[in-house]
Amino acid sequence: MYLLEVRDLTKHFGGIRAIEEVRFRAKEGSIMSIIGPNGAGKTTLFNCLTGITRPTKGAISFFDREITGLKPDSIVKLGMARTFQNIRLFREMTVIENVMVSQHCRTQSGFLSAIIRSSSFRDEEKAIKEKALEYLELVGLEAYSDTIAGSLPYGSQKRLEIARAIATEPRLILLDEPTAGMNPQETREMMGLIKKLQELGKTIILIEHDMKVVMGISENIVVLDHGVKIAEGTPSEIKCNPMVIEAYLGKEH
Numbered sequence: 001m002y003l004l005e006v007r008d009l010t011k012h013f014g015g016i017r018a019i020e021e022v023r024f025r026a027k028e029g030s031i032m033s034i035i036g037p038n039g040a041g042k043t044t045l046f047n048c049l050t051g052i053t054r055p056t057k058g059a060i061s062f063f064d065r066e067i068t069g070l071k072p073d074s075i076v077k078l079g080m081a082r083t084f085q086n087i088r089l090f091r092e093m094t095v096i097e098n099v100m101v102s103q104h105c106r107t108q109s110g111f112l113s114a115i116i117r118s119s120s121f122r123d124e125e126k127a128i129k130e131k132a133l134e135y136l137e138l139v140g141l142e143a144y145s146d147t148i149a150g151s152l153p154y155g156s157q158k159r160l161e162i163a164r165a166i167a168t169e170p171r172l173i174l175l176d177e178p179t180a181g182m183n184p185q186e187t188r189e190m191m192g193l194i195k196k197l198q199e200l201g202k203t204i205i206l207i208e209h210d211m212k213v214v215m216g217i218s219e220n221i222v223v224l225d226h227g228v229k230i231a232e233g234t235p236s237e238i239k240c241n242p243m244v245i246e247a248y249l250g251k252e253h
């Protein structure tokens with residue numbers, strides 16, 4: 001079964017053709033990578049999927065539901081979460097508070113009961129905290145729950161972003177360069193975490209430049225170049241595709 005289907009997705013910024021009639025499908029429970037040179041349109045694609053950017057043309061369906069043009073918070077509620085190329089955390093808040101804020105889209109008590117601090121709110125807050133700790137355990141940050149998020153090492157901040165994404169209880173998780181800036185050890189751990197998310201039944205699409213990661217964990221790879229999908233296939237198909245090699249190395253090679 002396909003969880004996500006993208007049809008003829010196009011995004012122009014004035015004269016810039018950031019993505020041009022891109023189509024692909026993502027199987028439920030799979031790990032898919034989106035690769036391509038800088039400026040290929042990868043992040044713009046994620047922005048369209050998550051409702052941050054309105055596509056110029058094309059359609060996106062998620063569980064057979066048309067989501068094109070929906071607002072980001074509606075898309076999160078339907079079960080799609082993401083991380084960003086540049087880390088976005090509440091840097092002054094603690095690690096666990098960062099996760100708890102993310103959970104709010106799945107909780108009952110509204111803003112008003114949070115202010116009044118009703119007993120139902122307090123019960124719910126306790127449950128939210130326990131759940132937040134579970135999410136932190138999943139990404140290996142349970143020992144840092146009371147640490148200020150901005151003081152965590154870079155690799156741990158990336159993992160916290162994933163915990164925040166997971167806290168919205170998504171079926172599909174989009175990761176924009178999860179291993180960028182990581183050392184080899186952190187990269188291996190991140191690959192392990194992505195595999196673990198898959199074992200939990202999540203579908204994952206990642207944008208990634210590290211070919212060891214891409215080839216090591218993806219079932220399917222979509223290659224973008226100048227906004228156009230130039231190839232799609234398994235790691236072994238993509239590795240020796242001449243169009244892909246040319247996109248990365250230039251024609252003269």
Ligand SMILES: Nc1ncnc2c1ncn2[C@@H]1O[C@H](COP(=O)(O)OP(=O)(O)OP(=O)(O)O)[C@@H](O)[C@H]1O
Pocket residue numbers: 013016017018036037038039040041042043044045085
């Ligand atoms: N908000 C915007 N306004 C104008 N142009 C934009 C905007 N966002 C992206 N672009 C342009 O669209 C193209 C694709 O950018 P995008 O960030 O999607 O590429 P990318 O594949 O994610 O690159 P990278 O690997 O460097 O992250 C680029 O030419 C970029 O300058």
Ligand SMILES: [Mg+2]
Pocket residue numbers: 042043044085
């Ligand atoms: Mg990008």
